[in-house]
Each structure stands twice: as C-alpha cells, then as structure tokens.
Amino acid sequence: MMLIRSRCKLLKFFGISVSGSLGMCMYTTESVLASLENRVMKVGDPVSPVSSILNQWVEEGREVTYFQLHGLVHRLSQSRRFSHALEVMEWMSNERNYDLSPGGIAKQINLISKVQGLEQAERYFRSIPDAKIGFKIYAALLRCYVKHKSLEEAEVVMKKIKKFHPLDITECYNLMLKLYAQMGKYDKLDRLMLEMKEKDICNARTYAIRLNAYVAATDIEGMEKFLMQMEADPLATVDWYTYCNAANAYRKVHNIEKVTAMLKKSEHLATGKTRRLAYESIQTMYAVIGNKDEVYRLWNICTSLKSFCNSSYISMLNSLVKLDDIDGAEKIFEEWESKYANFDYRIPNLMICAYCKRGQFDKAEAFIKRLLDGGKPLDGRAWDKMACGYHADNDMVKAVEAMKKAVSRNLAGRKPDPITLIACVKYLKEKGDLDLALEILTLCIEKRHISVTSYDGLVSYVHNKTPDTEPLDLIKGDYQMYENGSTQLLNREN
Template identity: 80%
Template structure:
C-alpha cells in the first residue's frame, strides 16, 4: 500500500515548536486542537485529500501530539470520512520519529479494511512486527472479519483471542454473536451463548446481539421470550433501539399493529442526546411499514430540535423515496438546498438514484447539473447511479462517460454497479474503443473496485483472448453481491 509522504516531524511534547516560538507555547491544547480540527473538518468532500491541510499546519510552525491526531482520526471516523482518517494515520506513520502504538495499529487495521477492503487489511496485519501483535490488534482484525462476514477467518482469530484469559473479551464474543446472527448460524450462536453463560461473560450488548439474531431469523417466539427476560433483568438495559429492533421483527412477519406498538415504546425511551438518533431511525422504520403520516409527524419533531443536521435530511429523503412520495422528497431536497451549512453529496445522490430508478433520467441530470453549477462536485455514487439510468435508457455513450467518472475515485464502502460497468466495457469492446475500456478497468483496479482476478479476466476479454466468455462470468460471487 502506498503511504503518503511528508517531510515534517511530529513531536510528543505538545506546545514546543521547532523554533521555540513563545506564541506556539502559549496555545492551549484545546485551542490548537480545535483550530487544526476545524481546518480538516472543513474539507467536507471526502474525495479531497487532507494531507495538504496537515502540511500547511506544520509549515506555519505548529506541531501537535499523537493524542491530538488520534482524536482527529476519531472525529473523521465519526463522520464516516474513513478515507481522510486513513490519510491522517498514514501521514503520521511516515514521520520518521513516530511509531504507532498497538492501539494505533488497531485503528489503522480498521480504516484500511473500510477504505481498501479485507485483503489489504490482512496484508497490513501480516506486516506488523510480532512484538506489537496482541489483543488489540486481534480484536481489530476480528471486527474487520465480522464487517466483511468472513466466518472462517473470524472463528480462527477468535480462538487466538480466547487465549487472553486475563482480559475482558466480552465484546469479541458479542461480535461473534453478531456474525452468527447475520449469517443465520443459529446453532453456533446458541452454543456461543451457552459458553458465555458458563464463563459468566455478558453485558447489555450481549442481549442486543441475541435479540438481533432472533430478528434476523424472524423468530418471534424466541424474540418475545428474550425481550421479557431483558425487561425483568436489572442488569439488562432496555434502550430505544431494543424496541425498534423488535418492531423490525414484527414488520418482517407483517404484524403491523405490534410493530407500531414497539415503535411507540421506542419513542418514549428516546431522551436527551439520543433523541435525534432515535427519531431518525424510528422515522425510517415507519417508512418501512408504509406509514407516511408517522414519518411526517416525526420529521416535524426532528425539525423542532436544536442544531439540525444533514443526517436527518438523509433519513427523511430515503424514507419518502421508499414510500414513493417523490414530490414530498423534492420539497425536502429544496428545503435542504436553501439552508444547509455543510454540503453533503449523499443527499442529492438519493434523489438522483430515485429519478434513475423511475426512468426520469432528465430530472437526475438536472439535479446533478444544478449542484455542479453551484460549485458542489458530487462523488462517484451520483455518477454511478446516473450511469445505471443511462444504461437502462440504452444510452450507452452517456453511460460510459458517467461510469468513467464513477470509477475514478475510491469512496469508502462504495463500488460501481457491476451490471452497468460490465455492459459499458462490453459496449466499448464491440465499438472498438479498447483504450477507453482498459482505462476504465485500470481505474477499477487502482481504486480496489474489483479484484485482481476479475481485472485480469476482463483485460483478456477486451483483448478478445476469451471470445466465448461472458464478461459478467469473470466476477466472483462476492463482487456480484
């Protein structure tokens, strides 16, 4: 993996600059941290590198501690700006006098997994010196395997984690419960629960992972028994999302009346700082059960809360699109456009995607153009959705240009739609524009959008070395999903 180079050095004694400037010494920890944090957080577009901001900071004679950069990484991760968070970590790693602690290495493992995928995270883990491999690094690797639903690897690393008898590994057990539940491995989940009871290993999250497993399996009887146990157990804290999860189970079996009752209980438990997160989630649940009146009711509650944020608009727009209320969604988008403080490309992308799915490509183009003309570049998700719309409209020339922009960058957690990418490559091959086909594939492999195996196969396909092969057959099942 290429690491970002910087010629500047970090110092661990905060407040002492290279020049010994008294002005730097007089900065408080909070004021300097906020100043750097504000500079970096202002780079709202996750596709824009933050390294120049860091370089400029030290050019001004400012130097900060590892703790402050770790806090910056944490803040970026909170906003799901994982690529920028990884840039900060890599910038730190390349300072000659800085060495990551095991905790820092654990953070880096997680970020690499989110930005570049599991294969790169595995490769990075193998490069770690044995002396720095311990519980934190194994736990970080386990979390990566769970996020990517890599069952065998997760079970293997869990065996190593169980060797740390003197440490609290409850959360690692909880991660395995989560994985077993997500993958429908209920027998293994039950065995693990019994093992945890024998070892007296559990916490409030253990109950939640068990509950989520019942919800995933739509096991209403099991869920109701566990819910009664949680309500009676003083150790088990029942949160707003406990009842929200139960509502989701009832929704799956089309018991709307009980789902509504659970959502009302969930609302009543939403208090203080959790209120906005709770209402955003519950609003989405009301959309899932098709209750538009409740969606708008909660939206009005959300708007009455102080410090409105982009996430509320994201949840509301997604909910209205799900309900098919495109006219209402357009009004919400217009409201956001008139008052947002920080641009969030995900919000117009929701409408662009909705328009394309409805075959209204002209509206999708207009939405995209409006933001581009306003100096707000959209990320590859918007271009990918537009490419899908063009492909469905059989306008392959425009689809190719859109997919070219979609694959030119790597936004954490996103990949181009294969059922659009492949027809574009096929179209270019049949047209005879091999250079552009190869250029698009090169971007795909450089940005980890496709595997090396798929890339090699598609390059062979473009060169007509596998004339009887359908290009989509060259992808693994994981990529197709």
C-alpha cells in the same frame, strides 16, 4: 519564573500557541488542534487530499503532536470521512515517522478495510511485526472479517483472541454472535452464547444480538419468548432499539398493528441523547409501512432537537423516497440546502438515486448540473448511481460515461456497482472499444475498487483470452453477493 516556563512548555506540547518575552507566557484561546481541524474539516470533497493541508501547516512552522493527529483521525472517522482519516494516519507514518501504538495500528486496519477493502487490510496486517500483534490488533482484524462476512477467517482469529483475557473480550464474542446471526448459523450462535453465559461475560449487546437473530430468521414465536426473557432479566437492557427491532420482525409478517404498537413503545423509551437516533430509526420504519403522517410528525419533533443535524435530513429523505413522495423530498432538500453548515455528499446523492429509480434522468442531470455550477463537485457514488440508472434504462453510452467518472473518483469505502461495471465492460468489448474498457479497468485497479485478481481476469476477458467465462464471476471475490445467485450488492457501510 520556572513555573511560568514549565507551563509554557506544557502548553506547547499540547499544541497551544505561546508567545511572550521575559518569561511572560501568553497563549491564544484556540489550540493548534482546533485550528488544524478547522482547515481539514472545511474540505468537504472526499476526493480532495488533506495531506497538502498538513504539509502546509508544518511549512508554516507550526507544531502538531501525535495525540493531536489521533484526535483529528477520530473526528474525521466520526464524520464518516474514512478516506481522509486514513490519509492522516498514513501521513503520520510516512511524513512524521511516528511509530504507531497497537491501538493506532488497529485503527489503521479498520480504516484500510473501509476505504480500500479487506484484501488491503489483510496485506497491511501481514506487514506488522509479530512482536506488536496483540489483542487490539487481532480484534480489529476480527471486525474486518465480520464486516465482510468471512466466517472461516473470523473463527481462526477468534481462537487466537480467546487466549487473551482483557476486559473488553466480550465485544469480540458479540462480534462473532453477530456474524453467526448474519450467516444463519444459529446452532453456532447458541453454543457461543452458552459459552459466554458460563464465563459470565454476557452484556446488554449480547441479548440484543440474539434478539436480532430471531428477527433475521423471522422466528416470531422465538422472538416473543426471548423478548419476555429480556424484559425480566436485569442484564438485558430493554430500550427503544429493542422494540424497534421487534417492530421489524412484525413488519416481515405484515402485522402492521403490532408494528405500530412496538414503535409506540420504542418512542416512549427514547430519552436524552438517544432521542434523535431513535426518532430517525422509528421514522424510517413508519415509512416502510407507508404511514406518511407519522413520518412527518417525527420529523417535526426532530427539527426541535438540539442534536438536529445532517443525519436527520438523510433519514427524512430516505423515508420520503420510500413513500414515493418526491415532491416532499425536494422541499426537504431545498430546506437543507439553505441551512447546511457542512456539505454532505450523501444528501444530494439520495436525490440523484431517487430520480434515477423513477427514470427521471432529465431531473437528475439538471440537478447535477446545478450542483456542479454551484461549485459542488460530486463524489464517485453519485456517478455510480447515474451509471446504474442509465444501465437500467438501456442507455449504455451514458452508462459508460458515468461509470468512467465513478471509478475515477473516491467512492467513500464502497465499490462500483458490479452489475453495471460488468455491463459497461461487456458493452465496450462487443462494440470493439477495447481501449476504453481497459481504461476503466485501469482506473478501477488504480483506485483500488477491485483486486489484482479481478483486474487480471477482466483484462483477459476483454482480450478474449477466456471466451467461455462469465465476467461477473471474475469479480465476485470483491463483493458480498447473495447466496441465491443474485448479483445485488449487499450494504456495507455508511
């Protein structure tokens, strides 16, 4: 009897429904976590809150543990639903008063950076008690700085990290290597790699990052020599990704013959669980060099894989858009629409973007209307793409309307296009519609699309308090701009 009761308690701890009397312990096969996950994962709209689902769960008298909520955060993060993952983390602290572990705090820093931006992540970091800050939290902050290409701040944090000696410090070194490569600091990259060799902490990823640096610099000779070293070094894993990167280097110098040779090698090394991701990457590269036959061949292989999922459709649609095969893209979208298990906003967004780039606004508008009529509310990114399209077409009335919808919604960790946002504000100021300009800026600050500094500067600009100021300069701090002065926004996530 004591054994049965102990087992009941253990099952309850892990969230499994238990019932019975006189010590007869009976439990359902579905755990609390699975049931709660089902409810949360069904919320496909990134704007819709999931905290209400968590609250309802508790109001129903059901229990959920710290570990189960962390599992839910992990599942949401894997599905790239970062806003919902962050919402669950905040609910754990605010509603359940859970004291997050250093690992939990590190995860929250990462999510805040993705959803709300670097400034908010730094603010959260400063609120953490000094006694709790250790390697995991510093490593999370380092990832944020690397992601946002904040070189000086990353170097400061890395100095603190070097005082620790955990087994996974190699990953932090690799993050710095990646940052140096992205910033073109090849002298610093080589010095850091030499330091890693002296400490004997290089791994396969270290070599991959160095190879990427040669590719980024379009140093074909250096890349070829290093690739030969990798092929001879047992520490350097040469896999499908290695040759896919080499193919990218040859693509940059328009050596299509060598691109194709590298892609064939890459495909040959794609095995097991990596096949789907490998085929999607290789497929995209074939699209870049204009080889439609190979794109469709790999698509047919992907459709036969057990791991075939939404990402395969995203890859195929991206490839067809690159090939300007809009008819083919429409057919693939229709196939996905008839089969999808989980609605993924990225897929219709790709179609909207494709229509806008081609100036087919009638098609884009009809496409959006059909989605909305079918009960599929759009996220902010779709409206942001529409705003950019209208702006490029010099239809500022519709651009303003779409931008207002964009900034009032969730942008899934991204910010509104800076050029279009500023164009809308500028247009409204010149038109004399200051109220609408300020309304859009207020939505931006409320949804944390821009920083307080940018907001204050733009409000002053709208009120003509800074007449000689270029408004785009006021928000550059919130964006990663190209060093040549171009105002195109760099890719951030995903």
